[in-house]
Amino acid sequence: MSMKKNNQPRILVITSCTGEKVFKPDEQLGVKDFENRTQLAIEEKKLAQYICSASEMYTGMQHLRLMEGIGLFRKSLGEKSIDVNILSAGYGLIAADRAIAPYEVTFNNMKGHEVDAWSKLLEIHEDFEKAVRDYDLVFLLLGENYLRSLNLPVITRPDQTFIFLASQSSRKWIKGLDAKTYVLGLSNADAKKYSYGLVGLKGFLFKKFAEVVVQQPELLSKLYVKPEEFALLLEPKQENIDQLELTLGVPSVAVKSSKKKGKSAIAEGAEEEEESSEFLPIPDLPPAPNLHLGMKYFIPEWDDHVDPTYNFLTDTLTPDRDPHEDEVYAHEIYPTPNYDAILVSKVVVEASKKKRQKIEEIGIHKFIRFQGEVMGDCGAFGYIKEDVPPYNTIEILDYYEKLGFNYGVSIDHLIVGPFAEVGVREMRYELTLKNAQEFIEQHRLGGYTFTPIGAAQGWSPETYAEAVKQLINMGYDYIALGGLARATSKEIIEILKAIHPHLQSHVRIHLFGVARISAIPVLRHLGVTSFDSASPLRRAWLGSGANYHTLGTKMYSAVRIPPVSRHGVRIKRVIEAGVSDSETLQKLEQNSLQLLREFDKGLRGLEETLNVLLEYDALLELPRDGLVDPALQAKRLDKHREMYADLLIDKPWQHCDCVICKEVGVEVIIFRGNDRNRRRGFHNTFAFYKRFQELLASLQGKDS
Structure with a gap:
């Protein structure tokens, strides 16, 4: 050797x-x-x-x-x-x-x-x-x-x-x-x-x-x-164990067994676990002293709007439309918003110079055309790799005040993934608390009118609890827990249990990036008064299943009919590999759209419609090294046949009384472009919020 x-x-x-x-x-x-x-x-x-x-x-x-x-x-x-x-x-x-x-x-x-x-x-x-x-x-x-x-x-x-x-x-x-x-x-x-x-x-x-x-x-x-x-x-x-986004290494919590994954299981996502018809058990602790403050759902804003006069038959946008001025948000489509409030991160405001200037000119409420409450944060994920946040306290205080936010979150620094390692996490933890101290002190001195929210970061139940304790002592009556979007419900529960002894009746707790119906009762019991998540919206176009939500626990996959003329990545790779040509794909695409619409009207049968959909679908298996693997293709077709059959048999869009399902009908379950996919996301938010409200009402009924 x-x-x-x-x-x-x-x-x-x-x-x-x-x-x-x-x-x-x-x-x-x-x-x-x-x-x-x-x-x-x-x-x-x-x-x-x-x-x-x-x-x-x-x-x-x-x-x-x-x-x-x-x-x-x-x-x-x-x-x-x-x-x-x-x-x-x-x-x-x-x-x-x-x-x-x-x-x-x-x-x-x-x-x-x-x-x-x-x-x-x-x-x-x-x-x-x-x-x-x-x-x-x-x-x-x-x-x-x-x-x-x-x-x-x-x-x-x-x-x-x-x-x-x-x-x-x-x-x-x-x-x-x-x-x-x-x-x-x-x-x-x-x-x-x-x-x-x-x-x-x-x-x-x-x-x-x-x-x-x-x-x-x-x-x-x-x-x-x-x-x-x-x-x-x-x-x-x-x-x-080190953290992916946040693995806290906290003790396991006994959770009732959930349903096996199947047609109604939630697709893989960043912030959600598979839900069960059973709710997570409530720990043996007294109800949080802030229970009377209720619970609110904030939706994060990411330019989620659609063309109100989009032509679904010709797949064309309204001529000469302005993407912001002429398009509409979900709260402009539904009679009442499908959320209690909106969260807008600074990174969204600064998406473009033109957008920022417009918001600074007319304010955040007028820009998103929403009269309810709006929370602002710094968008810590946007500067996660920086040693320190790129903002200072006075700058952020003035920003919240000038743009008209109802709530503003102090400058925090995420403690997740590689940034949750020993040495790095302690620095970010102390920096977040130091910023919070300066934030509330300057807020008092400057006479700002928005409600200040203290950000809490951590890497264990104990560190989160200590942060919350310090923030309350600083004078905060609204605290937001960050870095938990990818944590499991069990981990979040352990954190909230550690925080529980420090809570006071006037203190509100917000969870960033967490929305889980099965966890609502336990989160409420442990003192969470608000949370935000775009998951119901994003699920409309992320993942292969659970794109269309219902008022129950069942969810459906949307039917994939990608447009050939726009040459998306999938279509482009299929054509480049010689799997099919543009003319053939366009014919199959149009047949799929026509058959699905005729099926919706009762003019076509289930098997006939499925066969046409899958004829197009069969050519959409992505080539690897220029070739399509027949085994993978067959597996994909079997999976899609099962998912599409489940959707077409139940026809959930025909039974939904939301504005979007009534207006666009079967178009809402077609996975195809922003104006269908985002409308389906709006529908999902409607379904989530309705379930959330009904659950809260039942919990409040039990309290009384």
């Missing part, structure tokens, strides 16, 4: 470039620039002010977590303990300290043959073979197309060890190596297991590995001999 003098294996890590870069000027390098070395040098000079090392250029989650792990290695085992190469779709295989200019090229959106041709031009196969030659232990953190670009096999030695962190589907590109080879296949299940998002998971796991190795350097030699033990070193410990 060939080893360094200290008996540690010589280590190389090969990772991929990322689309996120520290600099993104308007004129980045492109494919054409890399085709000609002379031209590349000329264009690089134009970008001289943006050139930096590759290790500094990339800011994607995988790269950031990986480099943190590399830093741990070098700090503990020496600067030369580990080397890093980066597989760039522009520059080829390069050392991490190579100076590069910003560019916009990636293997991820290339077809298989394009990957092969481009990697050959960049000589990636040859450079890779040379790069790994002098190392004992090689780690590869590469996506499928990046692995393909290596064009394995290459010449390796039996006394080398290669460890691949790759997706399950990438295994086919890892072949023919004489080196000992271990593949850690990663999937969504692994992202859940390790409590970290799939994007960036490879870098995160390498950092976890580095944390173990710096404590036990002898493991490197063991891993060199038995690479299959790599996975064992990463096994998450329940008492100290």
